[in-house]
Amino acid sequence: MTTRIPFMSDNAAPVHPKVWEAMRAADETASPYDGDKLSQALDERFSELFGRDCAAVWVASGTAANCLALATLCQPHGGVICHREAHIEVDEGGAPGFFLHGAKLILADGAAAKLTPADIAAVADPIRNDVHQVQPHAISITQASEYGCTYSPAELAALGDYAQARGLGLHMDGARFANAVAGLDCAPRDAVGPCDTLSFGFIKNGGMGAEALVLFDPQQADLVKYRRKRAGHLQCKGRYLAAQILAMLDGDLWLENARAANTAAAEIAGACDGRLMYPVEANELFVRLSAADRDILRARGFDFYDWGGDAARFVTAWNTRADDAVALARAIAAL
Amino acid sequence: MTTRIPFMSDNAAPVHPKVWEAMRAADETASPYDGDKLSQALDERFSELFGRDCAAVWVASGTAANCLALATLCQPHGGVICHREAHIEVDEGGAPGFFLHGAKLILADGAAAKLTPADIAAVADPIRNDVHQVQPHAISITQASEYGCTYSPAELAALGDYAQARGLGLHMDGARFANAVAGLDCAPRDAVGPCDTLSFGFIKNGGMGAEALVLFDPQQADLVKYRRKRAGHLQCKGRYLAAQILAMLDGDLWLENARAANTAAAEIAGACDGRLMYPVEANELFVRLSAADRDILRARGFDFYDWGGDAARFVTAWNTRADDAVALARAIAAL
Amino acid sequence: MTTRIPFMSDNAAPVHPKVWEAMRAADETASPYDGDKLSQALDERFSELFGRDCAAVWVASGTAANCLALATLCQPHGGVICHREAHIEVDEGGAPGFFLHGAKLILADGAAAKLTPADIAAVADPIRNDVHQVQPHAISITQASEYGCTYSPAELAALGDYAQARGLGLHMDGARFANAVAGLDCAPRDAVGPCDTLSFGFIKNGGMGAEALVLFDPQQADLVKYRRKRAGHLQCKGRYLAAQILAMLDGDLWLENARAANTAAAEIAGACDGRLMYPVEANELFVRLSAADRDILRARGFDFYDWGGDAARFVTAWNTRADDAVALARAIAAL
């Protein structure tokens, strides 16, 4: 079989045609950096989307978005509590240590890579309140989580209460925020809850190279803009990034794309009875499959990651063909 | 007059059609980050171009390229000698301090924002060789300089000799390297001379959001790649950046574009007799113009920057229309 | 009972009379910083002690010694593998993140706060060798460990082999190195084994404010000296620090003091049959004691730390009175 059927990651997908269109439409001489009218429109556009005043800037990666966001919530001598398997801990090459000038990630455990107040308290409470130990300044959660599970509005409210009571900032890594909103079938506002900052991912969902960093305290925008420049992330022709984001928001393309991916994931999940390690609430599936079974699937053209032990990870994308999802579902069912 | 004629900066220019084409041609499911075949081709392509073994990676901005390059040459407790008006000192928001973990820029003076060994020695020699003073670890020069002047191969060789004798690394900020090569009319290899690292700019010259960081010691590639990821600059869909760079190199589009800009600049320079502050060796003109004269030019539709005192800066770009250059030349001549 | 009997920590002890004498003897006008003859004598004195060429500098704290040492072994984008309960992780206020510019501590588990190659491999092996994950650059161990246990020469050799095979640096936090050497009853050289760097503690053992950072690769001394100055740790009147260290080394006062502390600990350990959580190999005891038992001991004047659950920590010092050790032993035996 020569053609491979991609379920490795949504980050391998191409760019949505409407995103291309918007980028081409921005192709003119214009004010550089973020002085163009598209970049300037982001604050208002996201304020509308979330129904509250916020500031938004583009950056080229989720790593940059996460770290610039955390820099508004955590001082260099502080710590950020996150899940042991959080992307910022496991897959960002130590970027938080760089952007936060040596601040510490304090690792918590929680089911499905999610955290509850109790999970957080389990690591926060033993920290002595003295200068010998790094004090937590913020919490970072991932929506949808690294295992494709979503935080409900009630779960977010509980985290917000905890964070407020402890004086901690609350950040949301939303690399797959669109898939989470689609999965929760709620308003964007309810999917972000009381978070102070949100890394709103577009790249995995049909964009090319633009994520939005959303600040629900717009007064932090100034800090973020200086830090973005300082990190080499203030791109010269920012209009092409802003265009991507605006195209995704127009007509709710972001939700349409996310729903397509989630639908494909649900199709496959239907065939994984008894094999699923976590509920499929977005566009990722973690499936128990023996090495032999994985060999069979790969021989049939399906590409996916091994995820340790008997686990395999399948990720659907905005452009996953319905036929491919059905074919994978059948192939798994037939094992 | 409603249509403005842009001479503010080449960073305001749109993207070259062939760059668009190459990006579209890369629009497929592919290995993420820099695992795609285009990103993987960069080392070889730049090795051909420079006629020597080198490594090359894409980044989204000249600031990131400069700072990642300098991180291979300067330790956190060291310093980088650069011109007082160097872009890294004046216009990068303190990024060197961030990427180099607090290393110091040691500011030298030199004609036309260029540095000679004597200029460098004037600041390096007084530094006591003890731990109380930050020792220089590297030199950074800009080709073409911030005043649009080029370093000749002989000048570069002299700097290389000096750097070697002092045990200093040598970096070239080549945001307008293409214009410098076009202006020098020499081989790319001769325009970079003995530099250890080069930020090779494409964005101002027709690209969208990709610069190349070229390492003439390929063994530094590993360090740069870890640092790039750590800075949030390892973009997810890197093929779209690599495609831009390869499109620029194909058929020497980079030189063609740079020559067009330089030709336009020369056209204008011809009308600036007695007004030029620096020789026009690339695509920037620094012109003495009274406030009244500047008003006249702006009233005629020309956009450009004031540059302090009686100075005005005009920058041509790959897409500057010949008619516009001629019109500006005439307008200046008529003052 | 008004007089308290201190077993909280050896860091509460006063300064040894011979240290005072040596400091007073240094009280003259002299070359500042480390230009004085005492500071200049350290390299040779430690080279003699360890029977191999090394460089040594004074610093004011174990935290500074550890972090400056690690900076010679780990780059900002790398990681240091240490025990989950290592002092650098738990009690240094995030100093490694500061001195190492955001490098990561990678936490391993091991019995008695010690690490074996297998313990280290358990966290190092799963790290993917790609830029998305922080790669280990070094290992840090503590001699004696945070639970008062020592690494034997054979254990150190095994760690050295592992480190070398993996290309990792090896650092020893020797806040209680003297107690470890006394406990192991071996040559200093054998108690440090193949480590690249050693924080050699004197403060807990009768000093006032001087630890030695020993570099078994003397070529790293230059780096450490620049970094020490840059961290504000190059004290103006360094002769008073060097004097402390030299006084401790003279006539093996450091060993005499450590033996006194260890003897007191052994005395107490003899009464703790069945209560000891770890073998007592230096000057710390971790003892299972109910809350009621701890109340009884405190009512009798003994001061010590609770250490979670039913654990109590007792630390003896160079000046622990034999009577006090006997009294504590009897009090525990009588519980």
Added chain:
Amino acid sequence: MTTRIPFMSDNAAPVHPKVWEAMRAADETASPYDGDKLSQALDERFSELFGRDCAAVWVASGTAANCLALATLCQPHGGVICHREAHIEVDEGGAPGFFLHGAKLILADGAAAKLTPADIAAVADPIRNDVHQVQPHAISITQASEYGCTYSPAELAALGDYAQARGLGLHMDGARFANAVAGLDCAPRDAVGPCDTLSFGFIKNGGMGAEALVLFDPQQADLVKYRRKRAGHLQCKGRYLAAQILAMLDGDLWLENARAANTAAAEIAGACDGRLMYPVEANELFVRLSAADRDILRARGFDFYDWGGDAARFVTAWNTRADDAVALARAIAAL
């Protein structure tokens, strides 16, 4: 001549007997770090001295004091305006870059190494208020200045007004604050004026290894204490540092010592008619002396620094013998 007469620097002087006494008096088992009663007394003692509420902590060097102070006033992406010859720029090994995480020193010129609002405005005003340029967050001045000159209360008030109008923090490097107060013959409060933070030097003035960092906004104490620990500057036996500072404050020993040094300087200044480069307002003299004259003085036993060109620097200390000052004065007069 075998005995040298020291005018190199006050940092070469020995420790005052009363400081020794106080340190010895602190020699007992006590709470470690800054939990002892002496360290705990500092806030109140300095509040009394300055007649206003302040917090104070000990550190081991002026570099640490300056940098920890500046960290309360300047963010990593900001800048600190200081004199081109300020100690933090010239002689602290890049420590501000380290402690401030890459923040920039913005260099101003001013007579006698002092700064006026106009001097500061000359560098601050040209900074564009955009993210491409590092914005000033704070100002640092030195009292007495690097050329031994003092800021009058009126000069300080003017700087305070400027700083407030610009929203900048104001730090005072008081390595020789005692000599400044003695020279100004004013209340300590008036010699610090509206500064937010003060590095109050004791080491050069008879101490051993303790400077005080005074925070006139006591709410910053928490930040400083975490940062001090993180920098390895929270020494284990802090009582010996606190004891030094308290001994210096008791009975105004700090002023007595400073007056002695200033008196000796005045004695010498009286012989330097026409040779003085700056008014002698504290304990430093910068004297024009030919190379031949310097040779003569050195042949007569006087040690001092060359200071570039025809300049020589003489510094008196708390223990400078009156006879030595007179002898130097005569020797200079006789040239």
